[in-house]
Amino acid sequence: MSAYIAKRLLAAIPVLFGLTVIVFLIMAMIPGDPATAILGSYATPENVARLNRQLGLDKTLVEQYVIWLGNMLQGDFGRSYTLNRPVIDEVMERFSATLVLAGTSLLLCSVFGLIAGVVSAVRQFSFTDKIITFVVLIGISVPSFWLGLLLILVFAVNLRWFPASGMFAIYGGGDLPDLLYHLALPAVTLAVVATGVIARLTRTAMLEVLRQDFIRTARAKGVTENAVIYRHAFKAALVTVIPVIGIQAGFVLGGAVYIETVFQWPGIGSMLVKAISTRDLLLVQGGVLVVAAAYVLFNLAADVVQTLLDPRLR
Amino acid sequence: MTDASAPARRAAARPDTLRLLLNNTLATAGLAIFALIVLIALAAPLLSLPDPDATAPVDRLLRPLADGHLLGTDALGRDILSRLIWGTRVSLLVGISATLIAAFFGSLIGLVAGYAGGRVDTLLMRGIDMVMAFPYILLALAIVAALGPGLLNALYAIAVVNIPFFARNIRGIALGLSRREFVDAARLSGKSNAQILFLEVLPNVLPVIIITMSTTIGWMILETAGLSFLGLGAQPPQADLGSMLGEGRKILFTAPHVSIIPGLMIFALVMSINLLGDGVRDVLDPRLKSGALTRPVARTAVAKGNMPDDVAPRRDAILDVRDLKTEFRFGGEVFKAVGGVDLHVGRGECLGIVGESGSGKSVSAMSIMGLVPTPPGRIAGGIALLDGENLFTATDERIRQLRGSAVSHVFQDPLSTLHPLFTVGAQLIEAIQAHRPLTKAQARAKAADLLKLVRIPNPAERLKSYPHELSGGMRQRICIAMALANDTKVIIADEPTTALDVTVQAQVLALLDALRREKNTGVLFITHDFGVVSAICDRVAVMYAGKFVETGTTEDVLKAPAHPYTAKLIDCVPVLGQPERRLDAIEGRPPVVNNLPDGCAFAPRCPRAKDDCSEAPIPLTELGENRTVRCLHPLSAEAANG
Ligand code: SF4
Numbered sequence: 001m002s003a004y005i006a007k008r009l010l011a012a013i014p015v016l017f018g019l020t021v022i023v024f025l026i027m028a029m030i031p032g033d034p035a036t037a038i039l040g041s042y043a044t045p046e047n048v049a050r051l052n053r054q055l056g057l058d059k060t061l062v063e064q065y066v067i068w069l070g071n072m073l074q075g076d077f078g079r080s081y082t083l084n085r086p087v088i089d090e091v092m093e094r095f096s097a098t099l100v101l102a103g104t105s106l107l108l109c110s111v112f113g114l115i116a117g118v119v120s121a122v123r124q125f126s127f128t129d130k131i132i133t134f135v136v137l138i139g140i141s142v143p144s145f146w147l148g149l150l151l152i153l154v155f156a157v158n159l160r161w162f163p164a165s166g167m168f169a170i171y172g173g174g175d176l177p178d179l180l181y182h183l184a185l186p187a188v189t190l191a192v193v194a195t196g197v198i199a200r201l202t203r204t205a206m207l208e209v210l211r212q213d214f215i216r217t218a219r220a221k222g223v224t225e226n227a228v229i230y231r232h233a234f235k236a237a238l239v240t241v242i243p244v245i246g247i248q249a250g251f252v253l254g255g256a257v258y259i260e261t262v263f264q265w266p267g268i269g270s271m272l273v274k275a276i277s278t279r280d281l282l283l284v285q286g287g288v289l290v291v292a293a294a295y296v297l298f299n300l301a302a303d304v305v306q307t308l309l310d311p312r313l314r
Numbered sequence: 315m316t317d318a319s320a321p322a323r324r325a326a327a328r329p330d331t332l333r334l335l336l337n338n339t340l341a342t343a344g345l346a347i348f349a350l351i352v353l354i355a356l357a358a359p360l361l362s363l364p365d366p367d368a369t370a371p372v373d374r375l376l377r378p379l380a381d382g383h384l385l386g387t388d389a390l391g392r393d394i395l396s397r398l399i400w401g402t403r404v405s406l407l408v409g410i411s412a413t414l415i416a417a418f419f420g421s422l423i424g425l426v427a428g429y430a431g432g433r434v435d436t437l438l439m440r441g442i443d444m445v446m447a448f449p450y451i452l453l454a455l456a457i458v459a460a461l462g463p464g465l466l467n468a469l470y471a472i473a474v475v476n477i478p479f480f481a482r483n484i485r486g487i488a489l490g491l492s493r494r495e496f497v498d499a500a501r502l503s504g505k506s507n508a509q510i511l512f513l514e515v516l517p518n519v520l521p522v523i524i525i526t527m528s529t530t531i532g533w534m535i536l537e538t539a540g541l542s543f544l545g546l547g548a549q550p551p552q553a554d555l556g557s558m559l560g561e562g563r564k565i566l567f568t569a570p571h572v573s574i575i576p577g578l579m580i581f582a583l584v585m586s587i588n589l590l591g592d593g594v595r596d597v598l599d600p601r602l603k604s605g606a607l608t609r610p611v612a613r614t615a616v617a618k619g620n621m622p623d624d625v626a627p628r629r630d631a632i633l634d635v636r637d638l639k640t641e642f643r644f645g646g647e648v649f650k651a652v653g654g655v656d657l658h659v660g661r662g663e664c665l666g667i668v669g670e671s672g673s674g675k676s677v678s679a680m681s682i683m684g685l686v687p688t689p690p691g692r693i694a695g696g697i698a699l700l701d702g703e704n705l706f707t708a709t710d711e712r713i714r715q716l717r718g719s720a721v722s723h724v725f726q727d728p729l730s731t732l733h734p735l736f737t738v739g740a741q742l743i744e745a746i747q748a749h750r751p752l753t754k755a756q757a758r759a760k761a762a763d764l765l766k767l768v769r770i771p772n773p774a775e776r777l778k779s780y781p782h783e784l785s786g787g788m789r790q791r792i793c794i795a796m797a798l799a800n801d802t803k804v805i806i807a808d809e810p811t812t813a814l815d816v817t818v819q820a821q822v823l824a825l826l827d828a829l830r831r832e833k834n835t836g837v838l839f840i841t842h843d844f845g846v847v848s849a850i851c852d853r854v855a856v857m858y859a860g861k862f863v864e865t866g867t868t869e870d871v872l873k874a875p876a877h878p879y880t881a882k883l884i885d886c887v888p889v890l891g892q893p894e895r896r897l898d899a900i901e902g903r904p905p906v907v908n909n910l911p912d913g914c915a916f917a918p919r920c921p922r923a924k925d926d927c928s929e930a931p932i933p934l935t936e937l938g939e940n941r942t943v944r945c946l947h948p949l950s951a952e953a954a955n956g
Contacts, residue, residue: 015443015444015447018440018443018444019444019448021444022444022445022448022453023456026456026457026459027460029457029461030460030461121609122609124608125608137585137588137589137592138585140588141532141581141584141588142581142584142585143536143539143540143543143559143580143581145540145543145577146574146577146578146580146581149559149566149570149574149577150574150577152566153566153570153574157567206609207608207609210609210610211609211610211687212730213725213727213731214730214731214732214733214734216725216731217723217725217731217732217733219612219685219717220683220685220717220718220722220725221722221744221745221796222714222715222716222717222718222719222748222749223714223744223745224714224748225612225710225714227744228612235735235736236733236734236735239735250448250450251449251450251451253449253452254449254450254451254452255451257451257452257455257544258540258543258544262563272459273544273545273546276455276458276459276463276546277463277545277546279459279462281459281460284455284456284459285456288448288452288455288456291449291452292448292449292452295447295448295449295452296447299447310734310735311734311735311780311782311783312734312780312782
C-alpha cells in the first residue's frame, strides 16, 4: 500500500511540472514588455531593468523557464510590487485562509451530497426523490456569487444571525467559535454547487450498483435490506464517487474566488482578483501555482482513498 | 437477469427524438423558458426599450414597479429592464460563442487524437490532462490575468478551459469508431484521412458533441458572468448580466434589487439550459434512457388476489410450486416470462429446468424467493410452498430469514455475484451471522470449516482473499460454501457452471452432487445444457416460452425425448472437444413473450408442426408415470402409448 502511495506521488511530479509549464507559457503570452506589464506602468526604469535581468529576457524561452523554475524551487516567487513583500509569504498566508474555507466546504458537500444521493436513490421515484432531484438541479444552476449575496441579505442583514463578511471579528475575535461564526455563510455558499454534483452522481452510482449481481447475492443470503444498501451498495458506489469528490475539490478551490470576493474572506481567491486588476502578475502566478498544486494533491488523496476502498486497484 | 434483457431492449426502441424530449415535462419547461429568454434577447432592438446606458441621476435607485421603470433603476438612474435585456443578449452571445469555440477546438483535438491513436494521441491527451490538472476557474483567471481584463478575453479564457471536456469525450468515441469496419472500408476505398475523419467519423460523434455542449453551455454562461462579476469581464459602459450583478453588489444593502434581478436572470437562464440539457442527454445517451436505471426493491412484487390458498402440499416435496406466473412490464407492454409452471423438489432430490435463454427458466427459479427485480418484474399468480409455508404471502422479514438459511442460491458468474470490495471471508461470515447469533471468531471458524467442506485447501488463508484474486472454480466453490452456510433445505442453482471451463465444471458439479446427497438437500438446477442435466439431475423439466413442455425422470427423457424441442436440446449437448457446439445449433430464436400465439409456441421452429398445432393452446398431457409432454405429435408417442 505504501508502495502504491509512493508510486502515485512520483506520478504526480510530472503533473506538477506540467502545471509550471502552463503557467510559464501563459505568462509568456503577456503582450508588450513583460517587465513593465509585471511591474505596472508606474515602475521606475531601474526596477524594470532589474526585473528584465531577473527574468533573463535575453535568453531563450527554455533557458528562461529553467531559471524561473529554479527560483521557484528555492521558494523564490518574486516580490509583489503592490504589497512590497515576497509573493511566497503573502500567498501562504492567504492560502491558509482559503484552505479553511474550501476544506470546510468540501466536507459539507461530501457529507450532504452523499446523504442526499443515497436517500434519493433508495427512495427512487418517491416524493422525497423528486424534491431532492429538483433542489439539486437548482443547486447546480444557481450562480454561487449571487447566492452568496442572497444569503447575506437574508441571514446577515435581515435576520442578523451571521456576519456578512470577514474571517474574524475585528475586536475580540480570533478564537474557533468566532471563526465558525464567520465561516458559516461562505462555506455553505461555496458548498452548494459541489453538493449538487456529488448528490447527482451518488444517486446514479447507487442505482447502478443496486442492479449489480452482487447485490442480488447479498439479498439471497438473507442480509437485512439496510445492510444491503448501506454496507454493500454504498461502499461500491463510494468507489465511483470518491474521484468526483477529488474533482470537486478543484471546483471548490476555484469557486472560492467568487465567494471570497463576496464575503471578503482574506483568502487567495480575493487576493487573485485584486492582483489581476492591479496587474500584480507575480502575485497571480504564485497564487495560481500554489492552488493548482494543492488541487493535484487533493486528487492524489482521492486516488489513495479509492485504492484503499477497492482492492482490485492495488 | 438475462432473460428479461431482450424484451427490455425492444421496448426501449427509439421513437421520434423530439417527441421523447417533449415527453419529459421538465425538459419541455426548460426549452420553453430558454426559448422565451432567447426570443426576448433577440427582439431587444424592436422592443422600444429606453436606452440602457442613458443615465438619469434624478431617477437613481428607483424600486421595481416604479413609474416608467418596470424593474426600477440602478445607481446611475439607468433603466434595469432595458439593461437586463441587453445584458442577457451579451451574456448569451458570450456563452454561446465560448461553447462553440470550445466545442470546435475540443472536438478537433479529440477527433485527431482518437483517430490517429498512438503517439499523437498520447501527446495530445497528456496536454489535455495537464490543463485538466488545474482547477477550472483558476486557469481562466490566469489567462485573463495575462491577457488583461475584458469581455473578449474572458470569453477566450472560458473557452480554453472547456476544451478538455470536449477533447476527452470526443476522443473516446473517435477511438472506438476508428477501429470499426466502415472506417476500414472507407480507407480501402482510397479516401484520405481528412475525408474519413470529417465524412465518416464526425457524423457519428455529433451526438456526443451535442451532449457535451448541452451540459457545458450553462457552465460557460455562468463562468463568463462570474468573471464579469469580479470585474474581469465586461468593462463599463458595456454590460452583461455578470457585470450588472457586480455593480449592484456595491449597493447591496441599500438597493438589493439592482443585484438580485440580474442574478435571477442568470439563474433562470442556466437552470433552463440544464433542464433542457438533461432532457437532451436522456434522449441521446442510450445508457441513461428512462427505465434503464430503476432500482430493484428487496423483493419481487406479488399481485394481490388470484392466488390459490387452499392447496394441499405434496407430502414428499420440500418445495412445491403451483401455477407460477411471473411477468415483466415495460411501458404498456406485458411480457409473460413465466406462464403457469408447476414444480416440486423433494429432500435430497435434484430437479433440472432446461431451456434456452429467454425461456423463463431463471425467472421461474428467481421468483420463488422473490429475487426477480421489481420493477419491472411481478409475480402475477400461483403459489410456492416451502415445507407447507406459503412464500408469496409471507412477510418481507420472514422471506429475509428464509433466504440464505432454508433456501439458498448459487448464481452463474461467481465474479460478478461476489462483492468485489469484501474478502470472501467477510462475505461468508456475513452469511453465517445473518442467521445465527455467533461471534465473529465463531463465525470465522465456521467459515473455515465451510471452505474445507467445499475442498478448498488452506482455508484460513483463503478467507483473506478478495474474489478477484481467486480462480473461477475457486470462486464458485466459495459461493457453494455460502449456500451451505446455514443448513439449507433447498439450493436454487442458476447455471452455476456455465461460466466455468469444462474440467472445472465437472469438478464443481461433482462437488454439488456429493454435498446434496451428504446433506440431503433439495436442488433446483437451472441450465441450458442437457450434458449437465445428465450429470446431476434426478428429474428434468424442459421449458419453452414460459411453460414446461416436457417433464420426466432424467433417464426417461434422455432415452426417449417426447417433445421435438427436447430432442433438439439433447442433440445440442456439447461433444467433448467441441464446446462451441451449443444451443446455436437449433435454428431460429425463441419467441418474445409479450404476444404469444394461441397454439404451440414452438410451432415456427418445429419440424413436426402440422396445421392443428397452431389452433388452440396445447395442454400438458400425461405420457406415463411422472412423465408429461405439451405436444400434439410427440416423438415417442408410439413408444409411450404402447
Ligand atoms: S405441438 Fe406441434 S408444433 Fe408444437 S412441438 Fe408438438 S408437433 Fe411441434
